[in-house]
Amino acid sequence: MSRERSDTDLRVGRIARKDVVCVPDDATIGEVARTMVEANVGDVLVTKGDELVGIVTDRDLVVHLLTDEHGTNVLAEGGSGSELTAGDLMTGDPLTIESDARIPRLLHHMNQASVRRVPVVEDGDLVGIVTFDDLVVHLAGESAHVAAQLDSLSDVVHAESPAK
Incomplete structure (x- = not known):
């Protein structure tokens, strides 16, 4: 039996999501949030023309818009945020x-x-995105597969073991 782990040779492209959600760098924060809701995603990739220039996550929205961390708190007195863009x-x-x-x-x-x-990316071109959640789902599937194999092997070991 090989001691090599089954996930060590798996390539990122095999588990990456191909349906990447992008917004232009000048999209307003309202457009960014609506895009996230409509696509049911926690991030959008930011592009300028055909070039990937950044990423905005749901956490970025919260940290930037609801705290004083970056001076863009929309809840602060006089705070609006309507002029902020994905690029910001x-x-x-x-x-x-x-x-x-x-x-x-x-x-x-x-x-x-x-x-x-x-x-x-492939040769610098955006082809997908992989998230921690994707990795967890993949590894859980791997674990279930390994568990099923071990369960099957334990039946063989039990059947072939001398009686106590």
């Missing part, structure tokens, strides 16, 4: 990963950068 709120130059990268490399980079969402 985005995390610029987001971490990306090539679609042929292996899952352990992705996990390492996500951990180092403390991010939960990573755009996936």
Whole structure:
């Protein structure tokens, strides 16, 4: 039996979502929020023309708009926020990963950068996004598969073991 883990050779592109939701950098925060709601996503990638320039997450909206962390609190006296754009709120130059990268490399980079969402590229072109949630679902499936194999093996071991 091989000791190599089944997820070590899996490529990021196999689990990445291809239906990436993007907004232009000049989209208003209202448009960003509506896009997130309509697409039922927790992030949008920000583009300028065809170029990926950033990412806005649901957390970015909360931190920027409801706290004094960035001086854009819409709840503060005189706060409006209506003039803010995706470009104002985005995390610029987001971490990306090539679609042929292996899952352990992705996990390492996500951990180092403390991010939960990573755009996936091929030759510099955006082709998808992988989220921490996608990884959890994949790994849970792997665990269920391994558990089923172990359960089957335990039946063999039990059947072939000497009686006590």
